[in-house]
Amino acid sequence: MKIEVRGLDAYFRSTHALRSVSLGVPANTVLAIIGPSGCGKSTFVRCINRMHELVPGARQTGQIFVDGKDLHARGVDPVDLRRRVGMVFQRPNPFPTMSIYDNVVAGLRLNGIGGDHAELVEKSLRQAALWDEVKDRLHTSALSLSGGQQQRLCIARALAIGPEVMLMDEPASALDPIATAKIEELIRELRQQLTIVIVTHNMQQAARVSDHTAFFYMGELIEHGETEQIFTNPREPRTEDYVTGKFG
């Protein structure tokens, strides 16, 4: 297992956002997280790169292992962890003061790794299916891009630091069908190199891109299994109601 979660509970002050969640993600697979709004999907992925603990008043108990190593073991530096576990957010958040080029290499530059990164920039932008659209204006502001392009730029930025795991929190929720298709294509390709956890509200998307699916409801993991099984033959009635659109 690349990622192994055991008995994870997460809180925001008095809100109990996750209740003893346990699941594993094998290496080079895609896990889709589905569930109604507010059920703890974002909280779950944010625990995996230890972003959750940065929220004032947030707490968590339980264990998460990446490559068999407990994230909260002594000597694990969250900063190092986040270089191995990349993240793409629900809303595109490029750095407004930087050019497209600088955004892609921001992870290196901000950590003081200077030099010429032209190759890395091209590779990352190609992976994110953005290269052809921006290759002639790499040095213009990142804000001159459309929302969908900005989101792909953020994906390129996350890829450029060479992560082993990629967390994607509804990466396509602000995108049109074409950009969405590009991102789904990207996810299928990336699976060869890394392990992906993707939050989505779109059932078809989950069915198209993922190997496994986890259904969350009110902070609990209701069901977790092969994507095909979850969508065609769910064990839990609540899962069935959700995937068939009876609620949520």
Added chain:
Amino acid sequence: MKRRRLVNHLMTALCGFGLLLALIPLGSILWLVISRGAPALNLDFFTQLPAPVGETGGGVGNAILGTLSMVGIGCILGVPVGVGAGVFLAERGNGRTGDAVRFTAEVLSGVPSIVVGIVAYGLVVLPMHRFSALAGGVALAVLMIPALARSTEELVRLVPGSLREASLALGVPQWRTSLRVVLRTALGGIVTAVLLSIARAAGETAPLLFTALNNQYWNFKADQPTASLTVQIYNYAVSPYQDWHQKAWGAALVLLLLVGALSLIAKALARNRFGTAR
């Protein structure tokens, strides 16, 4: 319907009248200073030392230099402290320490500038046994810090949390994120705030009276008494000589131009920030 339109017109007229009233003092200041000060201006006025009583000619070159250098010292001392405190307040200022710093800044911004001058006198002039540009700069720095800290705090708080998260999620440590993402994003606004606080400091007289005092000659040393435009204006204006009154108006015009230019630059920078950032 008709009544509503009538009220609308009436209110518009009232607002316009209020605007006119507010413009009267501003307009008369500009008119007076320009009409009386302009005749005094010539190249010598900017480059020469003050002429002794009775002699014509001369200028306020040393006072211009003094104002610029003391504002410069004030910036070197005050900007890092003010901006640093503002960043601290925005990033870590939600606890007791933050409240204490915020309260201090509030109290400090309410202290009359002449009191700040006396404090600088006690802190710098007495131990050094002389009036100096340094003491004047310290006084100006103390005046700049509270406003700078508050406006920096607000500007940094305006930076979206999503940018901070984006940086942290890339494995950038907190302190680097604060400096290179958050502060960098707020920088345009902070530069504007710094320029405005410089403009305000350049117009201060009281804190310079017992710190930098005055000087009839060029001074290039930080530990010597130094002339400034404001103190020079004050001295000229209270003198009994017609010629010096004329020079006071001229120096006032120079100061006004300096402050006006800074405000215009600040405005242009601010406009540019919103122009490109959106």
